[in-house]
Amino acid sequence: MSEIKKVGIAGAGTMGFSLAQIIAKHGYEVYLYDIFEQALEKAKKIMKLNQETEVKENILTQEESDALMARIQFGTDPQGFKDVDFLIEAILEKIDIKHKFWSETSKIVKPDAILVSNTSGLSITKIAEVIVNPERFGGMHWINPPHIIPLVEVISGEKTSDETASTVYEFCEILGKKPVRIKDAPGFALNRVQFAILRECLHIYENGIASIEDIDKVMKYGLGPRYAVFGPFEVADLGGLDIFHNISSYLFADLGTEKDSFGKLKENFENNHLGVKNGAGFYDYSNGRDMEVIRYRDEMYTKVAKVLFGQD
Numbered sequence: 603m604s605e606i607k608k609v610g611i612a613g614a615g616t617m618g619f620s621l622a623q624i625i626a627k628h629g630y631e632v633y634l635y636d637i638f639e640q641a642l643e644k645a646k647k648i649m650k651l652n653q654e655t656e657v658k659e660n661i662l663t664q665e666e667s668d669a670l671m672a673r674i675q676f677g678t679d680p681q682g683f684k685d686v687d688f689l690i691e692a693i694l695e696k697i698d699i700k701h702k703f704w705s706e707t708s709k710i711v712k713p714d715a716i717l718v719s720n721t722s723g724l725s726i727t728k729i730a731e732v733i734v735n736p737e738r739f740g741g742m743h744w745i746n747p748p749h750i751i752p753l754v755e756v757i758s759g760e761k762t763s764d765e766t767a768s769t770v771y772e773f774c775e776i777l778g779k780k781p782v783r784i785k786d787a788p789g790f791a792l793n794r795v796q797f798a799i800l801r802e803c804l805h806i807y808e809n810g811i812a813s814i815e816d817i818d819k820v821m822k823y824g825l826g827p828r829y830a831v832f833g834p835f836e837v838a839d840l841g842g843l844d845i846f847h848n849i850s851s852y853l854f855a856d857l858g859t860e861k862d863s864f865g866k867l868k869e870n871f872e873n874n875h876l877g878v879k880n881g882a883g884f885y886d887y888s889n890g891r892d893m894e895v896i897r898y899r900d901e902m903y904t905k906v907a908k909v910l911f912g913q914d
Contacts, residue, residue: 603772606716607631610686612703613693614638614676617720619645620748621690623652626673627662628777633675633682642676649674683711688773690742692720697728705732708739716769718742723789726759737763742770743790752780759786802857827910831902835884838867839877840899843884847871 609625611618614636622634622645636642653667662670675682683689689711693703700719708717717739719729730736741757754774758767767783774781784790789797803817812820828837838846847870850863863871870876870883877883878892887895 603769603776606687606769606773608633608686608688610635610683610689610711612636612683612689612691612707613720614641614645615692617744617746617748618692619649621692621720621744622674623649623670624749624777626670629673631673631675633677633686635677635680635682637678639678642678646676680707680710683707686711686715688716688718690718690720695722695724697724700724700729701732704729704739708732708734714738716766716773718770720744723793725788726757726762726786730759730761736761738766740766740770741784741786741790742774743792745792752778753792754779754781755784755790755792756781757784757786757790822910827903827906830906831899836895839883839885839887840895841877842879843867843870843876 608631610633611622611625612635614622614634618634618636622632626632634642634645636645649671653662653671656662657664657667689707691700691703691707693699700721704717704719711717713735715738717733719726719739719741720743721729721741722743726739726741730739733739736759740759740762741755743755743757745751745753756767756771756774771781771783782791787794799821803821806812806817807814832840847863847867850867854860854862854864862868866884874880875882878887878895881887881892
């Protein structure tokens with residue numbers, strides 16, 4: 603990490619110019635590249651507006667904002683990547699276009715530069731086929747809007763080295779993000795979860811179980827506040843894995859190919875690890891952690907409800 607001084611970003615669209623500001627804000631030099639000069643000019647205008655807002659809201663001083671912008675270079679020449687230590691590609695989400703970019707650019711950059719794609723779901727292994735020294739290449743999937751959403755998926759393809767993945771992960775942490783390690787799979791983790799939910803919501807609507815409006819209310823007023831605080835495994839631990847196991851025994855068959863509770867859920871149930879209620883589940887709740895989690899749940903659910911629904 604100490605060797606990373608300059609970061610290249612390919613693509614000056616919404617994600618690209620947002621990443622440039624985030625990274626420059628943390629003291630790195632940035633080269634923001636796009637093949638279209640007009641895209642760079644538009645990025646400059648929006649970035650200026652963003653910076654004016656941050657100064658107005660006292661997020662940054664004018665001096666800090668000026669220094670941030672001074673650390674960002676703009677250009678249409680890929681040769682500008684020749685001295686970067688870390689390169690993020692955020693161009694059009696088409697494999698042939700990404701292949702063309704990386705086949706050319708991986709020959710321009712330094713041989714030890716870290717290379718990542720901000721693809722939302724294209725195979726990292728497939729993209730890496732055209733890259734020189736593919737062990738230094740991985741995925742770094744930011745979630746829009748990246749200046750607000752903390753999650754970044756760090757994806758390892760078949761040839762991604764452990765050192766590369768660890769460096770990308772640590773870089774995310776330095777930028778104040780919440781990275782997760784993911785193996786290369788279609789849609790990675792976030793979009794697999796997101797589209798599994800959308801698929802089931804479409805099924806519920808198409809089968810007349812509930813209206814579009816009511817399905818959205820189920821998410822906003824039921825699952826949404828929960829998942830703003832806890833993940834699915836934590837929610838199950840709080841609800842009781844015996845209950846989730848029993849519901850799975852009749853509901854899974856109607857949802858997919860699994861006919862019953864399976865995997866870690868079934869294993870926990872059979873070992874009498876029922877979650878918060880008896881001290882162990884997907885997580886460990888011994889030594890008073892059960893009470894801590896319950897207290898945290900109630901405090902955070904209350905805060906979320908106040909923010910989202912104006913409750914006093």
